Each structure stands twice: as structure tokens, then as C-alpha cells.
Amino acid sequence: MVYENPDGVMIGLEVHVQLNKLNSKLFCGCSTDYHNDEPNTHVCPVCMGLPGSLPVLNKKAVEYAIRIGLALNCEIIEQTQFHRKNYYYPDLPKGFQTTQYDFPIVGNGKIVIDGEDGEHVVRITRAHMEEDPGKLMHIGHIEKSKGTLIDYNRSGMALVEIVTEPDMRSPKEARRFLDKLRNILEYLDVFNGTLEGAMRVDANISIGGGDRIEIKNISSHKGAERALLYEIMRQKNLVRRGGTVVMETRHFDEARGVTISMRTKEEEHDYRYFPEPDLVPIRVSDWVEGIRETLPELPDARRKRFVSDYNVADTHAKALTSDIRVADFYESVAKEVDPVIAAAWVADILKGELNYRDLGISAFKVEDLVEIIDLVTSGKITEKSGVDVIRTILDEGGSPESIVEKKGLIKVEGDIVSQAISESLKENPEALQDFLAGKEKSLNFLVGQVMKKTRGRADARSVRELLIHEIDEKYR
Amino acid sequence: MPETIKQVKEKIANSSAEDVISSYLEKIRRSSINGFIYVAENALDQAKAIDSGNNGGALAGVPIAIKDNISTIGMPTTCGSKILQGYVPPYDAHVIERLKAEGAIILGKVNMDEFAMGTSTETSYYGPTLNPWDTERVPGGSSGGSAAVVAAGEAPVSLGSDTGGSVRCPAAFCGVVGLKPTYGGVSRYGLVSYANSLEQIGPLANSVEDIATLMDVIGTYDHRDSTCVNRDINYRSSLEDDVSGMKIGIPKEYFGEGIDEKVEEKVWDAIGKFEELGATYTEISLPNTKYALAAYYIIAMSEASSNLARFDGTRYGPRSEGENWHMMASKTRHECFGAEVQRRILLGTYALSAGYHDKYYLKALKVRTLVKEDFDRAFSDVDVMMAPTMPSPAFKLGEKMEDPLSLYLSDVNTVPVNLSGVPSISVPCGLADGLPVGLQIIGKHFDEAGILKAAYTFEKNTHHHMNTAGEVI
Ligand SMILES: [Zn+2]
Numbered sequence: 046m047v048y049e050n051p052d053g054v055m056i057g058l059e060v061h062v063q064l065n066k067l068n069s070k071l072f073c074g075c076s077t078d079y080h081n082d083e084p085n086t087h088v089c090p091v092c093m094g095l096p097g098s099l100p101v102l103n104k105k106a107v108e109y110a111i112r113i114g115l116a117l118n119c120e121i122i123e124q125t126q127f128h129r130k131n132y133y134y135p136d137l138p139k140g141f142q143t144t145q146y147d148f149p150i151v152g153n154g155k156i157v158i159d160g161e162d163g164e165h166v167v168r169i170t171r172a173h174m175e176e177d178p179g180k181l182m183h184i185g186h187i188e189k190s191k192g193t194l195i196d197y198n199r200s201g202m203a204l205v206e207i208v209t210e211p212d213m214r215s216p217k218e219a220r221r222f223l224d225k226l227r228n229i230l231e232y233l234d235v236f237n238g239t240l241e242g243a244m245r246v247d248a249n250i251s252i253g254g255g256d257r258i259e260i261k262n263i264s265s266h267k268g269a270e271r272a273l274l275y276e277i278m279r280q281k282n283l284v285r286r287g288g289t290v291v292m293e294t295r296h297f298d299e300a301r302g303v304t305i306s307m308r309t310k311e312e313e314h315d316y317r318y319f320p321e322p323d324l325v326p327i328r329v330s331d332w333v334e335g336i337r338e339t340l341p342e343l344p345d346a347r348r349k350r351f352v353s354d355y356n357v358a359d360t361h362a363k364a365l366t367s368d369i370r371v372a373d374f375y376e377s378v379a380k381e382v383d384p385v386i387a388a389a390w391v392a393d394i395l396k397g398e399l400n401y402r403d404l405g406i407s408a409f410k411v412e413d414l415v416e417i418i419d420l421v422t423s424g425k426i427t428e429k430s431g432v433d434v435i436r437t438i439l440d441e442g443g444s445p446e447s448i449v450e451k452k453g454l455i456k457v458e459g460d461i462v463s464q465a466i467s468e469s470l471k472e473n474p475e476a477l478q479d480f481l482a483g484k485e486k487s488l489n490f491l492v493g494q495v496m497k498k499t500r501g502r503a504d505a506r507s508v509r510e511l512l513i514h515e516i517d518e519k520y521r
Numbered sequence: 522m523p524e525t526i527k528q529v530k531e532k533i534a535n536s537s538a539e540d541v542i543s544s545y546l547e548k549i550r551r552s553s554i555n556g557f558i559y560v561a562e563n564a565l566d567q568a569k570a571i572d573s574g575n576n577g578g579a580l581a582g583v584p585i586a587i588k589d590n591i592s593t594i595g596m597p598t599t600c601g602s603k604i605l606q607g608y609v610p611p612y613d614a615h616v617i618e619r620l621k622a623e624g625a626i627i628l629g630k631v632n633m634d635e636f637a638m639g640t641s642t643e644t645s646y647y648g649p650t651l652n653p654w655d656t657e658r659v660p661g662g663s664s665g666g667s668a669a670v671v672a673a674g675e676a677p678v679s680l681g682s683d684t685g686g687s688v689r690c691p692a693a694f695c696g697v698v699g700l701k702p703t704y705g706g707v708s709r710y711g712l713v714s715y716a717n718s719l720e721q722i723g724p725l726a727n728s729v730e731d732i733a734t735l736m737d738v739i740g741t742y743d744h745r746d747s748t749c750v751n752r753d754i755n756y757r758s759s760l761e762d763d764v765s766g767m768k769i770g771i772p773k774e775y776f777g778e779g780i781d782e783k784v785e786e787k788v789w790d791a792i793g794k795f796e797e798l799g800a801t802y803t804e805i806s807l808p809n810t811k812y813a814l815a816a817y818y819i820i821a822m823s824e825a826s827s828n829l830a831r832f833d834g835t836r837y838g839p840r841s842e843g844e845n846w847h848m849m850a851s852k853t854r855h856e857c858f859g860a861e862v863q864r865r866i867l868l869g870t871y872a873l874s875a876g877y878h879d880k881y882y883l884k885a886l887k888v889r890t891l892v893k894e895d896f897d898r899a900f901s902d903v904d905v906m907m908a909p910t911m912p913s914p915a916f917k918l919g920e921k922m923e924d925p926l927s928l929y930l931s932d933v934n935t936v937p938v939n940l941s942g943v944p945s946i947s948v949p950c951g952l953a954d955g956l957p958v959g960l961q962i963i964g965k966h967f968d969e970a971g972i973l974k975a976a977y978t979f980e981k982n983t984h985h986h987m988n989t990a991g992e993v994i
Binding site: 090093094095096097098099100101102129131133135138139140141193195315317319322323324325 | 590591592598605608612614716718745748823824829832835846847870874875878882
């Protein structure tokens, strides 16, 4: 089946990725670990743009950018250079942003996503390095703010801006792209997507060959999908009412789920780009092979390995590798127990329980799941009890052992089950006769009676088998 | 009476650093040339510390004046502008760290053209500095304060910065020695940028030897300036009284039209002296010189328009009221930048704007390459070049303020050096109508040794350096 794209939607993305796994900022030695600290405590003359300060390029940031380029199947430029993008804004302490212009570090790549109709290629135009501005905190709403505070802790953080071609055909594809990109970046160990402001998105969208609209200030993948859905609806309504979509930049109001006009094309800035005289061009072509050799395993390769090494189903492998933390968790569990059983527990049960509670995999311990799987496979608790233990740990805490004990989940001993079976058969002669006469359903009733007597601690399947065995022995 | 480092050190040995510093402070207090715009309160305490045994370092107890665009902890750094009034940097420039490490004592901050934009030190918000040779005349610029206080004996040595001649011009006008090092020779970390790709911090002094001594202190490698080149140079080792066999190039474009005849005469006398001392000279050509001035101003103003964007009243300096941030920033800049600074920001913004960028900025970069090639070609045949530093002796205060173009034209012999990045020194070579004339000696990339040797030999064999503002020999 081929996706028809009935509205002729074309979406391109500009994704700002903060290299927050670096130890220091892009052009100074300030620490990147500011997220829990007071404003303006991770600053120095360079990232505050004090007169006379000069930038020194963080080589590790360049290495990370190349790593990203290689993972996105890009070409790496031989010699890269920084430019100044000049504009005035209070979060920009130098009055210009040091960024890259006509010599971006990488270009011409692609990512394959799960599209509307199967595998779909999104082309990467380029990715370049730049510095993050500071952060403004408006007192009150942005449109009628009474004052603004500036925190420069973020100023000078290394960003990589990844620009795609307009290859996505629906808001869903845009979201899938962002999910996949984030996953790849986390595999590369260059950024932690859970930190605030780690990934920020600008989207451009055109419908049916009309003018391109840019949407700024999207801060989540879900937000991107919502902003684009809203924008498609807005543009279609506008055209339906006889209006025309004109090229402009719009701001996404996350709280209200709407886009608001910021400026039209006539108001576009002239950024007066010119080469940054304080940084010399840097030749990186010699670095590439070394970086390629140390590139970690990426999601698609790991998925293939899970199938070949652990014999797990491809659907499980895909689910397990779509988040590096889940994949790492799975591999730790699979070391201790049967990998196929582990895959089912992690992909089908645990992930579901976590998603339901909006929790990440870090909310669960590897040893707890190993213990639960051991209890189930050794026949000490039932599968149903295993799920119960997982839920209890997530909701109330505690160890599998203590929960099993507190809830009395250990499967009852054989003679108690035998006793319950013979009692049930004696107490329900009608059901027994019906079964002997060929009514299969009566067996379910008898199983239910036994389960009731053992208060659910017996394994239903084995109770069923034992009942048939007892009837065959004594009543046929 | 101006002194050398050696003379200062002898005085310290014979009396004390405290005596030396207090007599300099007294001289500054009585000064009428407006060279210092900030005097360091703690200079005497530092002198006492030196006297009490803390006297290590090549410059122990030696006083120095610092141009006010070089960042100094605890001392204002205003760049001669109202927009940085009250700004005190929380960090020292690399050169200041080095001076302190060698025991030098900073006497204070000296006047300059606002943001180093000028050739006369008249654009300073803190009023003009006067030339100690004739207080109706300018000291040159933009490091006018740095040159004037050394010439007036208010400091034995100083630091300036040279973007298009800003060390060499005032050195020539005030009759002192001034060096613009090779681009990348001295870290710019802490120097408030005017035009990053052109400028260097450079020393001014009463002798060539002192220039070499200061370069050994400030010219160490600093990783904080990415354009700083890691080279191990010992500047003092080049101080030899010997120019025999030295090949001097005389760039014909630096003589003739627009150059004062008396200035030319003094420079030719100097070249004659070199010949007498065993050097030879040939006329050479730097054919792209005629485009250099225009290219220089376009590049400098373009970079300046971006460098000065940070002065918006948000983080430091005065702030005007406005109904929103952009109005506040705009009014602050309008009210606190002087006319020349505003002119250069506007011209630079224009030169970088869409539609003009290729026509002006890119073309200027191409000219810059041509100018560099001129120097490379010429230097394959000669060891050094010699020419007048300035086309005329110091002009009168106010004489060129109404006509910026004529002021820009006076940089004609100094800016090509900055475009190409080579080193150049200006040394006194006599007087024209009682005013000092500067001989410019230009060297190859990182061949400070060559020009220091030439300058040192000239000084050893002439008496021009002994002419002082108060006393002409
Ligand atoms: Zn910093």
C-alpha cells in the first residue's frame, strides 16, 4: 500500500540538539551540569560575552558532531569554519551567535523511519554546530510580560542543529522522525534526551504546494505533532474560507495548542553572516576514520543482533531497541535468564506497565525482574502473580520476595491441590457427571472450584491437567 | 625626564620601589596632558611589597601604563567610551597576568580614541590627550595616552594596541618607540575587540631594548586566544648592534604624494645612516597599496559593527530607559557611543548587509589577500622595509575632526601592515619643525628579530631617541 498524502503535506524539521553529555560548553570551560543549580552560576567571561573574552573551540564537541554526522549517514566536510550570525536579543550576550554558515560540519545524510506506508527515507540536508543562547524567563505571559530575567547558565552550551529536507508527509511521520533521531543520539552517547531543553524543534510545513510556514518554539515530540496538526487544520480552514497562506513564522503556544503569527517574510532578519575572526578554520578530515572506528552500535544494528544472538522475534527486538535504556535493561536481564522469555517480559509486560504509568525503565530494577522471571519459570509463582508483583513494585515499592510473601503468592503445595481436587469432585457430582457425559465446559466450573479452595495460588493450567488425570483414574 | 627600564631598576636598587612609584604618581598628579584616565590606588602598596622582599620577576617594581581597552581586574576598563563607564572587569587580560607575574606595577589606565577608533585620541569620552611636545597638538592615536605618558615621563613603558597603526602613529607623533607585533604574536585575550583580525597589543617605550624586554614578558603563548601562535621567541637576543649586509626595501608607494617633505627628508637621512652602517637598500613596489586603506576600513568597520553589538546596557555600563528591551538597547547605544563609533558601526553594518556584502566586505577580503601577496613577494628580496610611519608630524587638535576622511588618509602607511599581519616598529628619526618624526621598519612574519636588530642598531648609532619633549638635543 502506498500512502497517497491527500493534502500534499510537506514537512521539514530543524532540530536543535544540546550536546549535554559534554563536560564543558562549546567555547569555554564552564560545566554543562547546570540543570539543578541557581541561575548564572555556570558562567565565565567567555559565555557571558564580557568585553575582551575570546572563544576556544571544544574539540570534543566537534568529535560529537562528527559522530552524529556518521550515524546519520552524512558526508563530513574537510575543513569546517564558524561564522557570526548578528542579531540583537537579550539572551545573546555578544549580540551575535557563533554558528556555522557555508561550511557546516556535516551534510547530505538520511534517516529511515517507520512511515505511513512502511520504511520511509527522510533526507538530512546538513547539521552544524552553534552555541546556545541564555534563557529568558518572562514574568507573566510572553505577550504582556512585565519584566524579564536572564539566566546565562545555558549560554554557550554546544548545540548541533540538524536540518532535514521537507520529506515528512504527516505530523505522525514528523513525530516518528524525532523519536528515531532521539534514539540514535542517545545510542551515540552525545546527549541525554530527558534533560530540559535537550531537544528543541522548529518545523516548516507547506500544504498542496502553497507557501511555507515556519513554526518555532516546539519543545517536545508530542508538541511537534500537535503543532503540525493544528497548522494543517488552520491552513485548510483558511483556504476553505477563500484566504491564502502567506510565508511567515509562527510561534507554538504549547499550553493552548495553537500557533500564533510572529513575523512575515518582510520582517525577516538580515543576519550579516561573516567568518568568526576569533576562531581559525579547523581541518577535520583526518579525524573521521578514528571516530568511525569508535562509533557505538546503533539501534538498527542492535535490533538485528538481538534477533540473531538471542533468537527473539523481530517485533520484540524492535520494541526493545527503540530506547537505549530499555535495550540495556533487556540485555542485563537476558544475561541471567532465558533471553526469549526475558524479551516477552520486558517488551510485552514491563514496557506496557511503565507506559501506563508514564515511567521510564529506570523505575524498575534488573535484579527484580530477573527474580520475578526465576520465580515464574521455576513454578513457584504463577505468571499472573508475576505481573501482580511488577505492578505492586511500581505502585507501592518493595522487593519481589517480600511482595510474594505478603500477598501469599507462592503456589500451594501438591497435596493441598490434590485435596482440593478430590473435595471438589465429591462436592459437585452433577458437574462431574456432565463432564463425563461430554460437556467440556463443566471442567471449567470444576477448575474454578479448585482455584477458589486454593485462593488462586494454584496454577490454573496444571489444576486442569490434574483434574482430568484424577477423573480418568477414579471415575471412568 | 623619560626613563628606561634599566634606569628605573637602578633607582629602585639605590632607593626603593616605593620612592620610584611615588615620584611617578606625583608626576601623574601634576600632569596637564590628560594621559591617565584612571590612576591605580594600590600601586604604592605593591611597591612596598616589592621593597619588603617580594621582588622576583624581570620587571620587579617597574611601573607601566595600560591602554584602557586592556582588561584589568579591579580597575575600570572603559575603552574611552561612556558606554563602559563603571565597568570593572572580573578578569585580567593575558598580558596583564604576565606583567603581574614578572612584578610590574600598573600605574593606571591611559586614554585612547573611543574603542580605538581614531588617529588622534580626540574621540575619547574622557577628553583629548595632549601631545607633550606641543600641547596644542594631538598625540596621535588611538593609543595616544600610551605614547604621551611615556614621552612625558609619567611612565617609563606602556602597552597600547594597534589595529591600523594605533601604536606606531602615537609613537611617531610623541617621539617614542612602538611595536606592532606579528598577528598571533601576543594573546588578545582580554583586549576589547575593535577589529579582531587586524589588531595586536604592542609595547611603547623610550628604548628599543625596553620593547624587547616587554615582548619577552607579554609575548608568551596563550591557548585562550585561538589566533595566538605557539612559538618560542627570545626577543632580547635579537638586540645586536649590527646591520651589515642587511637588505632594506624602500616601498615607493609609501613616499611621495601626500607625504610631508620634511618627514620624507628625515626618513631618507635615516636610510642613509643604515647604508653608512653596512646595510644596502633598493626601491621596491607594493602595487596594491592604493586599495589597502579602503579595504582596511571596510574590514575593520564590519568586524567592529559585530564586536560592539554586545554593548546594549543589559549586563554592564549605563542604561537608558525604553519601553521595551530593543528600545532600551537602542537608546543606550545612541546616547553612550560617540559620533565616530556610531559612524563606523553604521558603515560596517552596511558593508555586511545583504546586497552589499559581496560588493564591499568580500571585495575587501580579496584586496587583503592581494596586499599580503605584495608583502610576500617583496620580502623574498629584502630583509626589512623602511618608510615614514606617518605622512606628517602631529597635527593640531581639532584640525581633522570635521573631516573624517582626511583623518583616515593619515593611516595610509600603517594599515597595509595590519592587513598582511607582519610586524612593524616605529622609532624616532629626528624632528621636523620641532616635532618628532617616526621611521617605520617593517619585517617578515614573526621576524621581530630583524626589525628589532635594525631599530636597536639605529638607536645605538644616532641620538634621536635622546630628544625629549622637554629637551631637544
Ligand atoms: Zn563559560
